[in-house]
Amino acid sequence: MKIYVDRDKCQGSGECVKVCPHRALQLIDGKAVVDHDRCDLDGLCIPACPHDAINIVEEA
């Protein structure tokens, strides 16, 4: 499993960056990007996103 950011939905609000306790999210060029080495899959960023751009998905 991993956190997936839909770049088409992401508006760069940064709400996910604020709630992540592991500093696994940052905005790069106005889009949220996940550092999968830092992410512990707690899922806090999913409801934090006002644009429904973040989900947990199966590893490809």
Ligand code: SF4
């Ligand atoms: S699932 Fe948790 S640790 Fe991972 S990016 Fe989201 S808020 Fe951060």
